Amino acid sequence: MNWATIFLKDMLLFQRRLLRLGYVLSTLFAPLLYLVAFGLGLGKSVAIPGGLSYLDFLLPGLVAMSSMTNSYTWVANSLNMGRLYFRTFQIYLQTPVSPWEIVVGQTLAGIVRGLFASSVILGLGLILGSQLHFTAVFVLGMVFNGLVFAAFGVVVGLKTKSHEDSATFTNFFILPMAFFCGTFFPVDTLPGWAQHLIYILPLTHTNRLLRAPAWCLDSLVSLLLLAAAAGLCLALSILFIRRYSE
Amino acid sequence: MIAITNLSKYYGTIPALDNLTLEIGAGEVFGLLGPNGAGKTTTIKILTTLTFTTRGAARIAGCDVVRDRPRLKPLIAVCPQEINLDRELTAFENLWFYGRLFQVPDISRRIMELLEWAQLESRAHDRVKGFSGGLQRRLLIARALMSRPRVLFLDEPTVGLDPQIRRQLWDMIRQLKADGITILLTTHYIEEAESLCGRVGVLNKGRLIALDSPQNLTARVGGYVVESVDGARRSYTLVKDREAACARAQEETDGVLIRQANLEDVFIQLTGERLSQ
Numbered sequence: 001m002n003w004a005t006i007f008l009k010d011m012l013l014f015q016r017r018l019l020r021l022g023y024v025l026s027t028l029f030a031p032l033l034y035l036v037a038f039g040l041g042l043g044k045s046v047a048i049p050g051g052l053s054y055l056d057f058l059l060p061g062l063v064a065m066s067s068m069t070n071s072y073t074w075v076a077n078s079l080n081m082g083r084l085y086f087r088t089f090q091i092y093l094q095t096p097v098s099p100w101e102i103v104v105g106q107t108l109a110g111i112v113r114g115l116f117a118s119s120v121i122l123g124l125g126l127i128l129g130s131q132l133h134f135t136a137v138f139v140l141g142m143v144f145n146g147l148v149f150a151a152f153g154v155v156v157g158l159k160t161k162s163h164e165d166s167a168t169f170t171n172f173f174i175l176p177m178a179f180f181c182g183t184f185f186p187v188d189t190l191p192g193w194a195q196h197l198i199y200i201l202p203l204t205h206t207n208r209l210l211r212a213p214a215w216c217l218d219s220l221v222s223l224l225l226l227a228a229a230a231g232l233c234l235a236l237s238i239l240f241i242r243r244y245s246e
Numbered sequence: 247m248i249a250i251t252n253l254s255k256y257y258g259t260i261p262a263l264d265n266l267t268l269e270i271g272a273g274e275v276f277g278l279l280g281p282n283g284a285g286k287t288t289t290i291k292i293l294t295t296l297t298f299t300t301r302g303a304a305r306i307a308g309c310d311v312v313r314d315r316p317r318l319k320p321l322i323a324v325c326p327q328e329i330n331l332d333r334e335l336t337a338f339e340n341l342w343f344y345g346r347l348f349q350v351p352d353i354s355r356r357i358m359e360l361l362e363w364a365q366l367e368s369r370a371h372d373r374v375k376g377f378s379g380g381l382q383r384r385l386l387i388a389r390a391l392m393s394r395p396r397v398l399f400l401d402e403p404t405v406g407l408d409p410q411i412r413r414q415l416w417d418m419i420r421q422l423k424a425d426g427i428t429i430l431l432t433t434h435y436i437e438e439a440e441s442l443c444g445r446v447g448v449l450n451k452g453r454l455i456a457l458d459s460p461q462n463l464t465a466r467v468g469g470y471v472v473e474s475v476d477g478a479r480r481s482y483t484l485v486k487d488r489e490a491a492c493a494r495a496q497e498e499t500d501g502v503l504i505r506q507a508n509l510e511d512v513f514i515q516l517t518g519e520r521l522s523q
Binding site for chain 2: 002005008009012013016017086087088090091092093094095096097098245246
């Protein structure tokens, strides 16, 4: 049950940080800005196929984006800083903790963090008048999205050699996904070659799940692809910890 | 308790540790002495499973440090050179989470025992970020003892602390020695090694260049030192006994200091360099 200890410790640290107003605001500032500026401002002049209001189109995308950035950033930064600066990660390596327990504890903490951030965005969107319908697919999509990006955060947190490296991963992997995977506009408005490229990125499938009206074959395919991406990241994380050597 | 055989660690082509062979008995306090970059921390990192070896082997209580890690880890504990406490957590919480990783029974009682031992019971529920360096070091040692380890690794345990706090920590280490815990400590403080360690291994540039008790090592280079000052230049002469030192001093025309030899003199004699370099 060492994964639970690692998870509990991260939750306690998260709770302490939540009590700092500046920390919460800075974490949620970007998606809130997008929600207000695009959802309420620009959105009035944008037409979405199917007659959906732009706010109703945008909200699931922002929920997915917040879940992605928060799950990923929490885990990648906490591992990176814990490994290179505070040296708290080394505690796990020098105590009777298995690599999989470290990965599970860290990933669960990332998922919770992502769910918290996306729930705040979701609540605000509903207050602003979104008519979003919740389905089981929506909830599963949020959880799997957190899982994929928290697990990716573990991989990045273990492999980066400095804090700047972490920013590089964010700029090359996370930021493009936020803009091109269907957060702000439908993916099918892009050229065919770009759609093929975007199809392999996990956030595309989260957006498909969060916007699916009900279970269908496409949802199942998206869920399986997210599970495969998460499985790959988790397996890599365990391998990297097994081979960890300073 | 600890058996190290031909242990080497290379970073690229640079040897951090070169062919170290060493045995440390149960209940012994053994010191690894050497300047920065000598290989002390690398040795501890290998023995505490943080770094793989390039060549050679090491066993602790019969467990290979690479192949038997799950069996080894419950037996050892480490106080690293960098204070790696969670600064946002309280002293109690730091020990609680650490103890949970070892499944320490009756954990709250054990924490209070150790906080009392480290004279930190009044700070139990204060966050560590408000602690001084000395308090954090004491808490770090208390944390390492949570699991009742058979072997304790102390990597530069008093580095950066003022002399009074350093002596408090030495008293704590002496108590651990009395409890029969095997201790491997690294230091570049001469007085620390002489005061605490039954035997000392002197490392320089990754190689073990001397191994014996502090008394035998100093006796080997000569029991006394005659330091003479000639302008800005200071020279050292190692001599066998007090009479020889007095005779040597009478030959000097400038200021002369006669003192007993210490491990620093051993290091200078062996390498031509000072430990503090």
